[in-house]
Amino acid sequence: MTLKSSGREHLEVVNCSDPRVLITVEKFNLWLFKSVVFLHYQTPVNGSKQDEFDVSWTFGNKKEKSRIRVNSSRSGRNNPKIAPLVQDNEINETSPRLGSETNFRNRKYLYYSRGGDYCKGMNQYTCEFLRGLGEAMYLNRTFVMDLSMYLAGSYNPDGKDQEGTDFRFYFDFEHLKEAASIAEEGELLRDWKKWNRSRKKKDPVKKVVAHKMTPMQPRKVKSTIIWRQFGGQEPENYWHRMCEGRAAKYIQRPWHAVWKSKRLMNVVTDISGRMDWDFGTCGS
Template sequence: MSSSSDQDDAPDGGEDSPLFRRRVVGPSPGAGGVADVPVAQSLIKVASNVCFSLFVLAVLVVTVVAVTYQPPDPWLQSSAAITTSLSRVLPNSTFLVPDDSLLPTGEDFNSSAAVPPRARAEANQDDASAAVAAASAAAAADATCDPNAPLNCSDPRVLAAVKAFNAKAFFRKSIVFLSYEAPVAGPKPGQCDVAWRFRNRREKSWRRYRDYRRFSLTSGDGCALDIVKVGKFRSGTNAARHLKGPKNSRVVAPPVDAEINDTIPVVGSEAEFKKGKYLYYMRGGDHCKSMNQFIWSFLCGLGEAKFLNRTFVMDLDMCLSGAHTVDGKDVDGKDFRYYFDFEHLKESVSVVEEGDFLKDWKRWDKKKGPGRITVRKVPSYKVTPMQLKRDKSNIIWRQFVGQEPENYWYRVCEGRAAKVIQRPWYAIWKSKRLMNIVTEIAGRMDWDYDGLHVVRGWKAQNKQMYPNLDADTSPDAIVNKVTKLVKPMRNLYIATNEPFYNYFDKLRSHFHVHLLDDYKQLWSNTSEWYNETTVLSGGKPVPFDEYMRVIVDTEVFYRSKTQVETFNNLTRDCKDGINTCNL
């Protein structure tokens, strides 16, 4: 009876409940050696063990990734095409570079670049430029004036009228006005020449440019001035800056960009030289290679110098590869500053010029004694930057004396070094002298034009890699496709490597066609570019070579509104040849 009573008095969760399962686990104190374990508790323990194991595995994976992951260069993140062009290296480390490609630089993809304080201040000033111009014009209208008095260009109303006109005329265009200069008198009464600085919103860099135009003004309502005629881009030559010519000379020197400062930095004293730490790359097999390989290697050297906290010794003397010349022959004796912005480079990283550096080294080095300059010679790229990190020598001298490809600079940044060396792409901008030509071409079309990029050359002749390109870029095929993509009678700038100027004549009945050769005067012997490059070359004329043409041609195309490209719009072929469209 008692057992029956006990069983009847057991709660719902008793031993007969389905929540319990009898399991023999051994003797139990005070019991018959049998223990009961709830199934729910066992499931919870199993689940917790599985979750903990997954957590440990996840931590391990994250740790391995954090240790081994190396973020790619920002330059290589710009597009899949760029990644392919520089990562496709043959087993013998020779670059596969098309001769019609333009090397993008830091200003093309560094959208998060820091804004210089001066540019930020000017941008803030520009934000209110339209309001200021309107307020100035309104104030001028309320003033007392003589409408019959001759126009005085120093009158504040002139600048107010120009600001108001520009704010309205360029409202929908990509121009940002940064600052204005005081108007000066034009050649005739009623004309004033006004200069200003501006930047282009289509550029990711905060590079400034200069324009000066001629304005014809007349009295309007009240005391306000009305602008009745405006000259084209850089038509106000009285507001341009000219070089100081010889005394009593009647020849007017061409204008110059006074804001370019690409003078060579020098070491001030012997003590300063011996206190410094330098990384010196001897000329290797990259000399006279394609521009892509040159920059890839050059940035490797800059990256190692930054990693070692040293000043990089650079050679301004370049060799233009035959891949970028008309006759296919290499041309030595080119200046780095012809193609790239040396002023921006020396402001971004620590560099000295090789010629002056070698002179100072020879002059101040004492062969014996405490004043001796210490040198670490590195004969092979296989000595990694990590091995040189603690070296105390004044000069680390990498000597690339082996055979190709063992003597390529960029071999230093391969292997384990690729995980620690960051190439400073932000330091490389295109030459401002070339970009001034780009700006002037775009300015002459008032930044209101469409672009067509036609790639032909050797690609159109290679039927095996590009079976359709030649036919797809024939004059009739281009007319048929472009007229469907661009509105009629628009300014159409054609960037192309097609050598025959009249090849695009069939487009002229549909558009206002512009080609690079239409602007030859911008690099003629009377141009700003010619004058400035002649100074760099020591008085020798500098030819406007094929790589310069590619830079200008492509950059003008990049600033167009509607862009029609060869491999996206005109042809069925792939950019890098057959069966490469998805790479």
């Protein structure tokens, strides 16, 4: 997926769910800060204005082992214009809207931070993702989704890993929305911030370190958000650790919720249609 620039133009609205927003920030940082190694980026979220976004990252000096975390607020003005995703009128890939603050507060969420499985192959990612979704369905909570994926180099012609690819290109997001209750990470964080800013009493959140609490225990937790944080070392920070042992009897992977993306299958159909009818036969 390439970035398109049309010069120093005024960008009215920044779409934070577009993975090219993060890619733009990453490329700009690599160009500007030559002596810095960037270790991890968080998904961009909407800023205080439509043409602004906020993003945070962890970095360190290339010659040292220290790590520093910063938050940066960026404006869409005077930055390369990010090309919109190719639209298909037959596919509804819009993120579910949380609605009013009241609706946000009355719903319950399960929020997973990124774990070691984020930088693995597609098969492992899919299994891990379905474990998190399975726990959310078991707890009758809305699963908070990070639409930004990490595509392993084994899937790319140049053999290089690619961060910031879009979940909706590989999976049928429209079907997923119908099969399970989900919310896009950026929208949840925005509404969560808005709620906390407008209320004296902060919205309750239950923070849990990785798998220290089994999926059966949070069933009685009343907090609006259960936030599982996977900041440890591999393999302790894998999502599937949530469903080991006795928990495996309760948490099932909802395979029915994940289909191949219509967009991807349209590409496959188009390529197949341009090939000879016998392209699938075996030679002698």
